[in-house]
Amino acid sequence: MDNRWYRPLRRSDRGLSKDDALVLVDRAAYGVLALAWPDGRPYPIPMNHGRNGATLYMHCAVTGQKLEMIEANPQAAFCVSEMRQLLTGETPCDASASFASTLLFGRIRLVSDQAEKIEGLAIICRALGVEVPEAGPGREALLKRADGTAVLALDIEHVSGKARA
Numbered sequence: 599m600d601n602r603w604y605r606p607l608r609r610s611d612r613g614l615s616k617d618d619a620l621v622l623v624d625r626a627a628y629g630v631l632a633l634a635w636p637d638g639r640p641y642p643i644p645m646n647h648g649r650n651g652a653t654l655y656m657h658c659a660v661t662g663q664k665l666e667m668i669e670a671n672p673q674a675a676f677c678v679s680e681m682r683q684l685l686t687g688e689t690p691c692d693a694s695a696s697f698a699s700t701l702l703f704g705r706i707r708l709v710s711d712q713a714e715k716i717e718g719l720a721i722i723c724r725a726l727g728v729e730v731p732e733a734g735p736g737r738e739a740l741l742k743r744a745d746g747t748a749v750l751a752l753d754i755e756h757v758s759g760k761a762r763a
Contacts, residue, residue, distance in 0.1 A: 612760045619700040619759025624649055626678035627726070631656065631752075633667040633674055633706075641667055647676070648718070648725030654702060654752040655709075655718035665708060665748065674706040674752055698761035702754050709749040716741065718749040 607613045614622070623629070626647075633641045643664065645656045654676060658664050668674070679699035686693050709715045719740055720730040731737050 607760060612762055614759030614761055616757045619757050622698050622700045622759060623678050629676050629678040631674060631676050633664060634671055635667055636670045646722060646726060648721035650721050652754045654754060655721050656750045657719060657722060658748050658750060660746060660748045668706050668708060672705045672707060674704065676702040676752055696762050700759040702752060702757055704753045704755040706750055706752045709751050715749045716744050718751060719744055
């Protein structure tokens with residue numbers, strides 16, 4: 599991936615460790631996936647997700663714009679953020695916010711291996727607080743749904759996190 603995507607933080611004193619930045623990703627209910635059309639037009643889309651190590655999983659329909667863009671340009675970014683507290687001052691210009699955010703950069707791919715696809719869906723479910731049993735009706739429902747669902751995997755190449763207390 600092109601290093602222009604992730605220059606060093608201007609405010610390095612606010613940088614998060616990689617581990618802390620990934621904790622923020624893991625506790626977020628959703629994030630924004632950033633893709634681009636071949637002509638450079640941006641395409642951000644909110645997505646549920648689940649992470650396993652250096653891979654972030656998301657799901658979508660089996661046809662559509664996201665898949666067309668990924669086929670043309672697999673470079674992607676994913677962002678999560680949380681505003682913690684509004685900080686006010688004596689004047690409106692003194693206002694700021696306590697926040698934390700993480701950017702993930704990497705290549706995104708359509709998962710074609712059936713075992714990885716099912717595991718990716720299970721990872722997303724668990725990240726959202728939905729347990730997926732190893733057997734029984736819950737597992738059967740997941741296997742049936744997997745046939746009509748595309749699973750995307752963002753193979754994370756770089757993590758950048760920032761926070762203001």
